[in-house]
Amino acid sequence: MHQEIFDLSGRVAVVTGASKGLGKAIAHALAAGGADVALYARNKEELEAVKASVESLGRRAEASCVDVLDKQAIDENVKATVRAFGHIDILVNNAGVNVRKPVLEFTSEEWDLVLNTNLKGYLLMAQAVVPDMLSRGYGKVINMASILGTVGLPSQVAYASSKGGVMQMTKVMALEWAKRGIQVNAIGPTYFETPLVAQLRNDPERYGFIVDRTPMGRWGQPEELAGLVIFLASRASDFITGQTIFIDGGWTIW
């Protein structure tokens, strides 16, 4: 196996939700693989810290304050990223939120927030980025799904619906661009230790349930996404499209 097929040198990636958690780890992984990275999220201070850490890996980074609920901001910032870097090769749709509540207590506003951030935001980002990829005949889109895209858990009605939607969106995007050099795949993580799940981490009963439910008996660490992200972003995965690859310590196999 030649290591060059994993090489991301000269590639430019956009990562949404790059200010913390898995997005930050993804930005670091892509930079370690050789890519320059445009970091999108809302928190300027946290983005600047991630930018500095990517630069310390010897790669170029730009931090952009972008709300994925705001189509105009997306379109303007993607244009600015293309101007700054010349092109975009890799889009990682990662920004996400969750509201955990029983079905009967969910408000319309909470539903809209989760579905619009986790699903519509991915659509709007792809609509802004992929035309440039199509014109060059090359691109990798990686959508962040979840084990909750395929299994259910109580109090996850909007989140699980959004992640199931991400898996289906991934298939449709993959089909539409399959003959035009773009591969679209999704990553389906189990529980990883990030701010999104801080509440669960601090609840011994919920933490223990997740450990017990996982064949490998533990949570994931953000750095453990690196290999899969580099694989899906690189030429190593050129004949794979429309798939969701679960990184879950075995959760979804039983």
Ligand SMILES: NC(=O)c1ccc[n+]([C@@H]2O[C@H](COP(=O)([O-])OP(=O)(O)OC[C@H]3O[C@@H](n4cnc5c(N)ncnc54)[C@H](OP(=O)(O)O)[C@@H]3O)[C@@H](O)[C@H]2O)c1
């Ligand atoms: N951690 C897990 O256990 C786990 C498991 C399965 C799937 N995932 C998925 O992985 C992704 C990242 O999760 P995480 O655990 O890293 O979450 P996190 O630590 O809460 O980070 C979420 C990221 O999304 C950004 N974000 C949220 N709303 C946004 C918006 N409207 N516009 C732009 N950026 C926005 C946040 O940045 P700002 O606040 O700065 O905007 C932040 O960078 C999500 O899609 C999540 O569903 C996570």
